Amino acid sequence: MPKVPSGADEAVPLDIRVGLISQSPVTAFWPGRNVLCRNQEGSVIPAQQLGKTIAGSSQREIHCSGGPVQINQQRYLGDISLLKDQRDWIAVISLDLETYVASVVGAEMPSEWHQEALKAQAVAARSYALAHLARPASTAYHLGDTTRWQVFSGETSTTHASRSATWQTRGIVLSYDGGIVESLYASTAQVSAEAHGHLGASMSQTGAQHLALQGRPFNAILGRYYAGASLARLKRHDQ
Structure with missing residues (x-):
């Protein structure tokens, strides 16, 4: 039986990036009230323009932080990056x-x-x-x-x-x-x-x-x- 390690039990802060393959393509994206989204140049994208940006923009990256988001029918907590390949957007979440x-x-x-x-x-x-x-x-x-x-x-x-x-x-x-x-x-x-x-x-x-x-x-x-x-x-x- 492996011994449970003793010592400090404080969590070590590590972030992991998860590709939300199950939610690809991203067809609906709703940011929480305090979420701030920016394009790849760093310019803020107003919440009311996000749907239009995802649907038909020439942008290749969108980064959102500051609270929960809903992607399609799932709710996530963490920083979200929307990355566009040749046709579709894929979401990547960075979280503890x-x-x-x-x-x-x-x-x-x-x-x-x-x-x-x-x-x-x-x-x-x-x-x-x-x-x-x-x-x-x-x-x-x-x-x-x-x-x-x-x-x-x-x-x-x-x-x-x-x-x-x-x-x-x-x-x-x-x-x-x-x-x-x-x-x-x-x-x-x-x-x-x-x-x-x-x-x-x-x-x-x-x-x-x-x-x-x-x-x-x-x-x-x-x-x-x-x-x-x-x-x-x-x-x-x-x-």
Whole structure:
């Protein structure tokens, strides 16, 4: 069973950029009251002109910050960049890693499941994200928001239970030989074996729930699926 690392439990501030692939193309964009949007030259775009700008402008980039936005039917908290390729706009959100993890936990695992299973999911999601900070999917974002990576649905999938599991494991990641484990997982053992069997260790989410119901803590659950890995805590460079 990997030992839960001791030491300071203050969250290390890290931002991650997520490509909102599931919301491409962007057909509707509503900024919150305090959101400020600028074009690539830095000029402010009035809120009432955003729809027109997205629909037919020659602009290639729009950057928005300062509050929540709604993209198509999803609500997000974070700084948003709208980037236009040859035809369509894609949205990229930049947000705090722990805020991201809380959304992933709620999207990837039912929030009514056992808290220890949710905590195992939080560590796995955080480790997977950290691996992509080091090896980004593209120059624009670290990873996408679909099952190709791990599902992220912004505020829609963030719940009290997912926040709690994230907070209780804040900064904890899976490590092997001093590196971050790209902690793969899938819904069941069968799917996990079919999807990731050739890649190595992978957690069954339903298996994690069964173990939690048997009284296993999150570190024991992770040890069951990621043999040989240890738990490490992210630290600031000055610590």
